[in-house]
Amino acid sequence: MSRIVIHAGFHKTSTSTPQAWLGAARGPLRPHAKIVPARGMQALLHACRACSTLPEPLSPAKVAARAEAVAWGIAGLKGRALILSAEALSGHPPGRPGIDSCAAAPALPAELTAALARRFPRAALPPLRHRNAAPDDLLHINRPISDRTARRDAKTARLRQAAGTR
Template identity: 30%
Template sequence: MHVILHPGFHKTGTSSLQRGLAAHDSIMAPRLRYVLMTEMPEVIRAARKYSRKPKPMNLVAFGEAFDACLEALEDDTSRPLLITSEDLSGLIPGKFGVETYAASSALMDRAVDRVLARFGPETKIDIWYTTRAPEAWLRSVYYQLLRGTRLTEDFAKFQMNWANAARLEDVVAETARLVEHKATVDAGRLEVCANTALGPLGMFLDRYRISTQGLPPLPVENVQPHGVAEELLAINRSKMSDKVATEAKRRILNKYRSAGATTQAAGGSA
């Protein structure tokens, strides 16, 4: 039995990987089975809660939710099993008081223990993170928070205040320390696959020697259009009510989507 846990991080191509799997389910089914975010809502809810309030009881609740998810799976050893969601690392830093991915390592340690309990001590477990260069990651997080919150900092101040959150490699190292002798831990940088036809999905499949034959190129989505951050920041700093501001941001983003500015052809850079 081979289980691969992919706990993100956010803004490192995770959505692209998951969309690729879902879009090509008929091709991938004989090669890989996988569990996406939508198939484990209680697990995700518990992981987010633990990242907000890292109390022992919340970690126990995450383990119980993970147990229930695993119990629903068949003992199929013919294909690797991938469990993938960026929220397995908790909430993205910047939301609800979460400042870093400090919760991720403990969540993965608990997940590994539950996998071993479910499938047996001989189970091969890999934890595979996707990471990104700190400044590029912070710019992407900044853009997401501009869209979803009333963030009013300019990027220079945001980058200074949230530098610790961008230390993704430190989280990977801490996870490796915690699960030593139980699982292997590896990471792939988004920059390595940014200009490839399959992006993060291709990087994952290559890493675990799963065939990419027959998979068409994937477009790059959620691209940040030039100038949009400044427009969103102006709205956030305005005296608009939250309701009016949300509608104004929706109109701006729809304008860019209609113009095709949020999607690039495969081979482009995000």
């Protein structure tokens, strides 16, 4: 029986390390797993980001339709695991303009899970576990670049002043 793993998480929540590892290990893992990276599901990721930015009645339907397209675009697993990994499967994180909560995040991977369950009815789909950093932490991480640059420049100036250099 094949197993399906969906790895979704916000930017700056330690999602890049497993994604990099999966990318690097893709060749050796090929006999055991089908890995679908972000570049293999761009339309779905775009819909997920849009759903968190523009919560409109049609957004979940777009996510569902694009999740179906991803699911049906995957050839038979033949006993291999299926691993889908991308940050944007959770939408945009809080801290971006107009986004102050993680409200859309749990529903987005759930749409993909439902589509995969229809496509691979005999595959083992573990229950979704959704863990996030606190929204306040994400707001801090995702401040506009100019704010972070200004803080970094101010810190650099203080350190140089303390060291007596320019």
